[in-house]
Amino acid sequence: MAIVNVSDQSFVNEVEGQGTVVVDFWAPWCGPCKMLAPILEELSGELGDSVKIAKLNVDENPETASRFGVMSIPTLIFFKDGQPVDKVVGLNSKESLKNIVAKHQ
Template sequence: MAIVNVTDQSFSNEVEGSGTVLVDFWAPWCGPCKMIAPVLEELDKEIGDSLKIAKLNVDDNPEAASRFGVMSIPTLIVFKDGQPVDKVVGFQSKDALKNVVSRHQ
């Protein structure tokens, strides 16, 4: 499955209407956000069949970021059946992200 870009408008359909989704709240000017992008690509290749990965640009989509209390980026939130069930802030290794996601699959 490919990583999808979501907006405030598409968030409900893309995230809340799916099973397990990892949402990356990011911005183009954020250094750690750029560092985590290839990690998410690798994660998608490895477990993308069982996990949907979505990216939300907080500069362009402040509603969703505010709704889920995103104060620092990158923030990655795991949603299960539309509900946030886990949150990590800052750069994470692929193994760390796999560990977080595996608790909710």
């Protein structure tokens, strides 16, 4: 499944539904965010349709970032059936992220 970009307006429709969704809270000026992007691309390719990956630019969408208490980026929040179930802050390895996703599927 391709990585989708979400906004304050589209967040509920794209994220708060059924299944497992990983939301990457990021910004274009963030170095670690840029390093995380290819890891998420690989993860998306490996996990296919079993998980949805969404990216939310915190500079353009402050309401959603504030709603989920995002204070540092990159922050990944893992949702299961619309509810946040896990959160990691900072750059993580693909294996670490796969393990977190597997825990919530």
